[in-house]
Amino acid sequence: MVTDSAKPTLLVVDGHSLAYRAFYALPVENFTTKDGQHTNGIYGFLSMFVNLLKAEKPTHLAVAFDTSRESFRTREYTEYKANRSETPAEFKGQIPLLQECLEAMGVTVLTKPDFEADDILATLAARGSADGYRVLVCSGDRDTIQLVDDDVTLLYPSVQGVSQLKRYDPEAVVEKYGLAPEMYPDIAALVGETSDNLPGVPKVGEKTAVKWLTQFGSLDALLDGADTIKGVVGGNLREHIEDVRRNRRLNRLLRDVELPVGPDDLEMRSLDAQAVRDVFARLEFRTLLPRVFEAVGAVDDEPAEAATPAPSPRELSADELAAWAAGAEGEVAVTVTVLSGLPDRVGLATRTEAVEASWSDELADALGPWISSDAPKVLADAKPQIKALGRAGLAVGGLAFDVLLAGWLQRPSFPDRTLGHLVERYLGEKLPEADPSQLVPETEGATPAQLSWYTLRVAAGLREELPESVLTVLTDIELPSVIALADMELAGVSVSHEKLSGFSGELGGRAEKLAQDAYAAIGREVNLGSPKQLQEVLFEELQLPKTRKTKTGYTTDAGALADLQEKAPHPFVDLLLQHREATKLKQIIDGLDAAIGADGRVHTTYVQTGSQTGRLSSTDPNLQNIPVRTEESRRIRAAFEVGQGYDALLTADYSQIEMRIMAHLSGDPGLIEAFNTGEDLHRFVGARVFGVSPEDVTPAMRTKVKAMSYGLVYGLSAFGLSKQLRIEQSEAKSLMLEYFARFGAVRDYLRSAVEQARVDGYTETIFGRRRPFPDLTSPNRVLRENAERAALNAPIQGSAADIMKIALFRIHEDLRGMGSRVLLQIHDELVIEVASGEWDDVERIVRERMGAAAELTVPLDVQVGRGADWNEAAH
DNA sequence: CGTTGTACGTA
DNA sequence: CGTACGTACAACGC
Numbered sequence: 016m017v018t019d020s021a022k023p024t025l026l027v028v029d030g031h032s033l034a035y036r037a038f039y040a041l042p043v044e045n046f047t048t049k050d051g052q053h054t055n056g057i058y059g060f061l062s063m064f065v066n067l068l069k070a071e072k073p074t075h076l077a078v079a080f081d082t083s084r085e086s087f088r089t090r091e092y093t094e095y096k097a098n099r100s101e102t103p104a105e106f107k108g109q110i111p112l113l114q115e116c117l118e119a120m121g122v123t124v125l126t127k128p129d130f131e132a133d134d135i136l137a138t139l140a141a142r143g144s145a146d147g148y149r150v151l152v153c154s155g156d157r158d159t160i161q162l163v164d165d166d167v168t169l170l171y172p173s174v175q176g177v178s179q180l181k182r183y184d185p186e187a188v189v190e191k192y193g194l195a196p197e198m199y200p201d202i203a204a205l206v207g208e209t210s211d212n213l214p215g216v217p218k219v220g221e222k223t224a225v226k227w228l229t230q231f232g233s234l235d236a237l238l239d240g241a242d243t244i245k246g247v248v249g250g251n252l253r254e255h256i257e258d259v260r261r262n263r264r265l266n267r268l269l270r271d272v273e274l275p276v277g278p279d280d281l282e283m284r285s286l287d288a289q290a291v292r293d294v295f296a297r298l299e300f301r302t303l304l305p306r307v308f309e310a311v312g313a314v315d316d317e318p319a320e321a322a323t324p325a326p327s328p329r330e331l332s333a334d335e336l337a338a339w340a341a342g343a344e345g346e347v348a349v350t351v352t353v354l355s356g357l358p359d360r361v362g363l364a365t366r367t368e369a370v371e372a373s374w375s376d377e378l379a380d381a382l383g384p385w386i387s388s389d390a391p392k393v394l395a396d397a398k399p400q401i402k403a404l405g406r407a408g409l410a411v412g413g414l415a416f417d418v419l420l421a422g423w424l425q426r427p428s429f430p431d432r433t434l435g436h437l438v439e440r441y442l443g444e445k446l447p448e449a450d451p452s453q454l455v456p457e458t459e460g461a462t463p464a465q466l467s468w469y470t471l472r473v474a475a476g477l478r479e480e481l482p483e484s485v486l487t488v489l490t491d492i493e494l495p496s497v498i499a500l501a502d503m504e505l506a507g508v509s510v511s512h513e514k515l516s517g518f519s520g521e522l523g524g525r526a527e528k529l530a531q532d533a534y535a536a537i538g539r540e541v542n543l544g545s546p547k548q549l550q551e552v553l554f555e556e557l558q559l560p561k562t563r564k565t566k567t568g569y570t571t572d573a574g575a576l577a578d579l580q581e582k583a584p585h586p587f588v589d590l591l592l593q594h595r596e597a598t599k600l601k602q603i604i605d606g607l608d609a610a611i612g613a614d615g616r617v618h619t620t621y622v623q624t625g626s627q628t629g630r631l632s633s634t635d636p637n638l639q640n641i642p643v644r645t646e647e648s649r650r651i652r653a654a655f656e657v658g659q660g661y662d663a664l665l666t667a668d669y670s671q672i673e674m675r676i677m678a679h680l681s682g683d684p685g686l687i688e689a690f691n692t693g694e695d696l697h698r699f700v701g702a703r704v705f706g707v708s709p710e711d712v713t714p715a716m717r718t719k720v721k722a723m724s725y726g727l728v729y730g731l732s733a734f735g736l737s738k739q740l741r742i743e744q745s746e747a748k749s750l751m752l753e754y755f756a757r758f759g760a761v762r763d764y765l766r767s768a769v770e771q772a773r774v775d776g777y778t779e780t781i782f783g784r785r786r787p788f789p790d791l792t793s794p795n796r797v798l799r800e801n802a803e804r805a806a807l808n809a810p811i812q813g814s815a816a817d818i819m820k821i822a823l824f825r826i827h828e829d830l831r832g833m834g835s836r837v838l839l840q841i842h843d844e845l846v847i848e849v850a851s852g853e854w855d856d857v858e859r860i861v862r863e864r865m866g867a868a869a870e871l872t873v874p875l876d877v878q879v880g881r882g883a884d885w886n887e888a889a890h
Numbered sequence: 891c892g893t894t895g896t897a898c899g900t901a
Numbered sequence: 902c903g904t905a906c907g908t909a910c911a912a913c914g915c
Contacts, residue, residue: 728903
């Protein structure tokens with residue numbers, strides 16, 4: 016007898032169903048090419064497919080696809096699969112590309128009009144086992160269970176996704192369903208299949224179906240004996256006998272479809288290496304390439320870059336390392352590991368060598384000059400390393416590249432900002448990582464020298480891929496900013512614990528009193544911080560009118576509660592609002608207080624890759640959202656004080672920078688004139704829109720045009736404007752019409768900006784920073800319109816961010832050698848700690864650098880304030 | 891204990 | 902049905 020292992024193995028795959036699962040399993044934002052082509056289905060399928068090839072080593076191979084939604088089944092029963100929503104265009108478009116990949120890999124792709132992919136699978140499986148093959152069927156459709164027999168094994172994706180395939184041989188099917196594989200369609204016919212829109216017998220599930228079939232021996236016997244079954248289910252069965260027969264007809268896979276090929280024709284062909292490289296390059300697949308070559312046992316004769324193993328790092332003494340660095344040619348990658356804020360080990364690498372040493376005072380002395388020199392250095396996440404070196408007394412010069420910043424500029428929406436990810440993406444290799452869960456890890460992590468070596472190679476890949484304009488943003492804006500941000504984080508800002516704790520106690524007392532009053536108003540205690548409990552009180556017990564819906568009920572947010580106060584006043588609502596305000600403020604204060612370090616200062620971390628537009632974000636704590644709007648909240652800002660040994664805080668902010676950028680980008684003559692006359696912007700615009708002279712613009716008119724102007728930057732609609740201003744939609748509409756009648760170029764610009772982004776697939780700031788927008792062509796209206804608003808905002812917000820960064824690092828450079836230092840950046844505002852006797856110089860530098868950070872068609876206006884604390888300085 | 895949803899602070 | 906963020910808390914699911 017022929018053993019299984021001696022048999023040739025035929026693998027047949029349902030390409031459609033598996034790619035479809037991958038499409039939903041993988042986040043599209045991670046799988047979109049720079050042209051906006053979605054690739055998640057292709058990637059997921061191929062990834063699973065190469066694993067399958069590697070594990071099963073088939074000798075013969077085919078992948079089948081459906082040709083369309085229509086088949087002989089839909090003709091027999093028009094409702095078949097009629098409940099399925101339209102196949103997303105983003106998925107459909109991936110199928111031809113996937114087929115192209117498979118053809119390039121030497122895999123036979125089969126389709127047959129009027130039949131489903133599973134019928135092709137069934138036919139090949141039947142012929143294969145007849146011809147003496149061991150057959151593997153891989154499909155995401157449960158109906159293929161009927162194909163399983165001693166020669167045919169089904170590989171079925173588990174719920175976790177396509178990466179995990181469960182094996183069904185006859186024993187596994189019996190174990191799972193209690194019946195032999197050939198009887199599975201009988202179960203399915205009785206139970207029904209919602210995904211195919213085939214209703215079964217009501218109240219009959221798998222358990223009952225199996226019981227009946229075991230009892231009667233076959234479906235026909237069961238249907239003949241339906242009269243003998245008692246109870247409601249028996250009645251149901253008798254009423255639905257025709258449905259069951261229909262289901263059984265439809266779920267039978269055809270094993271005699273006429274095909275142009277038989278199993279013997281499906282021998283694996285050798286892949287077309289160049290074709291695979293070409294199509295993968297188009298799809299921007301990197302890691303997949305070596306995996307494909309490996310899986311089919313081919314050799315990539317033209318490897319993009321030989322996957323050299325990391326060189327074993329040479330351990331050097333302090334002097335040797337310094338000498339090595341000084342003698343190194345070209346760029347050197349640097350990795351400083353940090354322990355308790357200080358350098359621990361240093362690893363350096365060129366393309367051919369990797370060396371490292373432990374940190375010591377000797378090393379600091381020996382390496383210091385090279386570190387601060389202009390010798391070009393490449394890092395991965397430079398800022399924390401620069402900070403550690405800074406604490407050790409070393410300044411860093413020659414920062415030439417940071418792979419994490421470059422990766423962010425290349426793809427700002429991608430969440431994974433690690434070297435490991437870049438190594439996979441650009442080198443197709445795996446960064447050796449120690450398992451942090453193990454005390455004694457089984458695998459060694461990469462040493463600092465090896466990390467540097469990877470960093471350097473990743474940098475080369477990124478440089479190749481980054482468009483010129485984006486490289487300029489990296490070099491001319493982001494990298495110089497790193498140095499400034501590192502110093503700002505090290506400096507921190509002095510915050511008064513005394514002021515905060517006093518205020519916190521005050522607010523705590525007030526909140527407690529408000530809570531008690533609120534409980535008294537409704538006669539019971541509730542958790543005022545629980546939206547769920549509040550909903551019970553407001554809408555059930557107090558029977559107040561329902562507010563806007565949320566996923567979990569009705570909103571209790573401040574806006575809705577204010578509406579409620581007008582429509583149906585209740586003392587509880589007002590107390591709740593006041594309580595919210597007091598607790599929110601207290602919470603901010605306590606958080607801030609807890610963040611005060613031993614030096615009496617708060618050190619935030621700026622996340623340079625923290626936004627998709629180019630802005631910074633601030634964490635631990637976030638110092639970019641310290642309250643300012645109310646009188647009370649400004650007491651928090653008053654706790655941010657000038658530090659010991661300094662004279663004053665200086666605040667400098669850009670006034671209306673986004674509207675100025677709008678004027679610049681749109682070239683609107685009216686808006687440009689507004690900024691050049693020096694008249695208050697909203698007064699000027701109000702005068703034009705309402706056809707009055709500037710002095711006759713009422714506060715109400717000013718509020719309206721101000722909301723409109725800012726709304727434009729965010730893609731506001733008439734609906735949103737009416738809501739914000741609490742005016743009729745018709746009035747909002749006519750306001751917009753009037754506005755655009757006077758400032759038409761603004762509308763033209765906004766329209767063309769979105770249109771251009773649709774064509775290019777991305778937006779660009781004045782300085783060339785890009786943000787991709789694949790969803791602008793989505794057939795899904797919600798997705799598309801969200802993308803349109805974001806695309807309209809991105810160049811404006813992004814250009815403002817660029818301008819502020821340029822001003823920031825230039826000011827930081829100008830202050831070198833002086834005592835004064837930049838402390839905070841809040842998007843359009845800087846806070847600077849001014850040393851004794853330096854006020855005039857600092858003010859001059861700040862005004863000059865901020866004013867000249869960009870050459871726009873309108874001036875950049877800078878407001879400067881001075882004070883002993885942040886609140887004072889803001890005026 | 892980690893994730894999700896709501897609410898709210900800033901530009 | 903207005904962009905971009907981070908944080909706190911409650912509730913839920915494991």
